[in-house]
Amino acid sequence: MKVAIIHYWFITRRGGEKVVETILSQFPDADIYTLFYDKEQYGDYLKNHTVYTSILNKPFLTKRYQKMFPLYPIGIKSLKLRKKYDLIISSESGPAKGIENPKNIPHICYIHSPMRYCWGFTNDYLKSVNSLLRPVLKFFFERLRKWDETTINNVDLYISNSYNVANRVKNFYNREAEVIYPPIQNSFFTQDTFSLLKKEIYLSFGAITPYKRIDLLVDAFNSNGKTLVVIGDGSEKESLEKKANSNIEFVGNLTWSKIESYFAITKALVFPGEEDFGMVPLEVMAYGIPVLAYKKGGALETVVENIGNMKESTGIFFEQQTVASLNKAINKFEKSENLFDKVWIKNHAGKFKEDVFIEKFNRLIGLYLKNR
Numbered sequence: 156m157k158v159a160i161i162h163y164w165f166i167t168r169r170g171g172e173k174v175v176e177t178i179l180s181q182f183p184d185a186d187i188y189t190l191f192y193d194k195e196q197y198g199d200y201l202k203n204h205t206v207y208t209s210i211l212n213k214p215f216l217t218k219r220y221q222k223m224f225p226l227y228p229i230g231i232k233s234l235k236l237r238k239k240y241d242l243i244i245s246s247e248s249g250p251a252k253g254i255e256n257p258k259n260i261p262h263i264c265y266i267h268s269p270m271r272y273c274w275g276f277t278n279d280y281l282k283s284v285n286s287l288l289r290p291v292l293k294f295f296f297e298r299l300r301k302w303d304e305t306t307i308n309n310v311d312l313y314i315s316n317s318y319n320v321a322n323r324v325k326n327f328y329n330r331e332a333e334v335i336y337p338p339i340q341n342s343f344f345t346q347d348t349f350s351l352l353k354k355e356i357y358l359s360f361g362a363i364t365p366y367k368r369i370d371l372l373v374d375a376f377n378s379n380g381k382t383l384v385v386i387g388d389g390s391e392k393e394s395l396e397k398k399a400n401s402n403i404e405f406v407g408n409l410t411w412s413k414i415e416s417y418f419a420i421t422k423a424l425v426f427p428g429e430e431d432f433g434m435v436p437l438e439v440m441a442y443g444i445p446v447l448a449y450k451k452g453g454a455l456e457t458v459v460e461n462i463g464n465m466k467e468s469t470g471i472f473f474e475q476q477t478v479a480s481l482n483k484a485i486n487k488f489e490k491s492e493n494l495f496d497k498v499w500i501k502n503h504a505g506k507f508k509e510d511v512f513i514e515k516f517n518r519l520i521g522l523y524l525k526n527r
Contacts, residue, residue, distance in 0.1 A: 156241040158182040159260075161234070163249035164191035164220055165201065167408075169362065170337060170434040171267050174316075175246050176200055177338045177509055178265070181517060186238065188254060190230040191220045209233045221390075224272070225295045228253065228302045236260075242524070245310070248431070253306035261527060263520060264310040266332065268320050268431040273300035274327045276366065283365035312523050314516075317432040317453045333519060336456075337434050338512035343441035344505055350419035354492075357447075357485075358421045360386030360414065361435050363395065363405075368427040368449070368476055373399050375481045383425070384417055418442045423488055426454060427476060433457065436470070440504035443497030446470035447484050459503060465494035469503050 160182070162175050179185055179201075187206045194201075209230035216223050223230075227250040234254055236243075243260050245251040248267035256262055272280045277296050281289045313332035315321040321332040357376070363369050369385060373395050376383040383403045385395075396405045409417075424439040424446045432453035436446045440457075448454040450472035461468045471491075473484035 156182070157239065158185040158242045158244060159188060159236055159238075159240045160185050160204075161188045161243065161245040161251040161254050163246070163251050164189055165197045165206075166191055166193050166217070166220055167362075168197060168200065170432075171246055171248060172197075172200075173340070173434065174265065174267075174337050177512060178244060178246070178516070179204065181513060182244075185244075186240075188234045188236070190227065190234075190250070191217045193217055207234065207237060224249075224299060227299065242520075250303070250306070252310050253303070254309070256309060261524065262310050263312045263314065263523065265314045265316070265335075266320060266324060267316050269323055269327050270299065270303055271366065271431075272296050273303055275323065279366055311527070314519065317456050319453050319456065320431050323431075335512060335515045335519065336507050337432060338509035339434065339437045339441055339504060339507045341509045343438060344501065344508060346415070346442065352419045354422040355420045356382045356384050356417065356422065358384050358386070358417055358424050358439070358444075359426075360424075363387050363389030363392040365391060366428055367391075368429075369395055370398075371427045371476055371478070371481060372425055373403060375478045375485070376400075376403050378478055379482050379485065381485070386414060386417065415442075418444060422492065423447050423470070425481075425485075426458075427481065428452075429476075430454060437504045437507050440469050440500050443501045445488070445495045445500060447481075447488055448472055449476055450474055457507070465491050466496040467499055468495065469500045 165172060185204060187201060187204050190209045191212050192206055192208050210233040211223060211226055211230040231250045231253045240260050243262040245264045247264050249270055252264045273296055281292060284292060307328045313324055313330055315324055315332040315334050316337050318334055321334050324330055324332040359372055361367060369391060372383060377400045380402055385405045386409055388408050392405060421444050424436060424444055426436050426446055426448040429449060429452040436457050446458050446469060448458045448470055458470045459468050460470060460472050471484050471488050473480045
């Protein structure tokens with residue numbers, strides 16, 4: 156089949172991009188359409204594919220891609236399908252599903268989330284900015300939400316990354332969505348993950364943006380004095396680094412081999428945000444490491460807390476996004492740290508392996524195309 160893959164942007168390589176790369180492995184001749192593409196920063200992961208970019212893909216705008224959201228509809232409108240395709244697959248948590256499809260090519264959307272700043276989390280984003288800017292941002296969020304509504308029925312079949320997101324698709328888009336969990340890289344499960352090194356640190360890694368709630372980690376670890384290493388970059392990094400005490404280290408973006416070296420000394424991953432799904436906890440569990448997670452969102456589908464039998468648990472939840480609640484979970488973890496079974500944690504994460512995703516994704520697409 157001739158397949159077009161639509162993804163919002165390829166700047167940093169995060170969960171959404173890893174999903175696209177797995178889909179591309181099944182369609183090696185697929186073309187890619189995207190708003191922004193920074194090849195130097197993203198690397199060679201798309202080198203075997205033709206990549207078409209929008210009119211927004213200029214150095215000045217690309218460097219500020221997350222702030223360009225009022226222009227996303229203009230960008231997606233500029234992405235004209237260049238060839239005759241048999242199938243469109245959009246990867247969506249932004250405007251990707253809005254690509255024009257005048258020939259009514261079958262369109263399947265793998266949705267990570269309806270745009271968070273338009274649907275359900277608008278106030279969270281507004282709280283994170285200067286009060287003088289809030290009315291302006293609110294206006295643009297509302298305008299973008301109205302445009303997003305016009306693109307809902309561009310899609311023939313929605314596939315969501317979790318039941319959490321499927322519920323959001325139903326609530327906000329009034330559409331049903333199948334559920335296929337995102338793929339966790341097969342190679343993670345072939346590593347010798349059970350290091351004999353002393354477990355010295357708590358770990359956080361991922362984007363350092365407001366909804367990830369790294370600010371909560373800084374406040375909690377400033378309070379408890381325990382060692383925290385924060386891997387990643389983002390808009391909040393500089394201000395939080397200034398706020399952090401000496402027991403908290405921000406190390407920026409790292410290669411995977413360097414991240415693995417931190418895994419070897421990690422007691423637990425701390426995951427304080429409300430995620431749509433969240434691949435990071437499972438990536439860490441693949442190495443036998445438990446997770447301390449906020450009890451909401453996608454973590455409810457990946458983290459197992461079996462209070463009566465910690466040997467069949469992958470972590471501990473905390474109930475509220477407060478310093479007291481998080482520190483209570485940390486203290487609880489340290490009392491039961493030796494009860495966690497690393498093999499059980501790893502095996503649980505194995506249910507989300509790349510092979511599982513590919514089998515379910517291919518079967519669902521096959522059934523859809525056969526029955527349409």
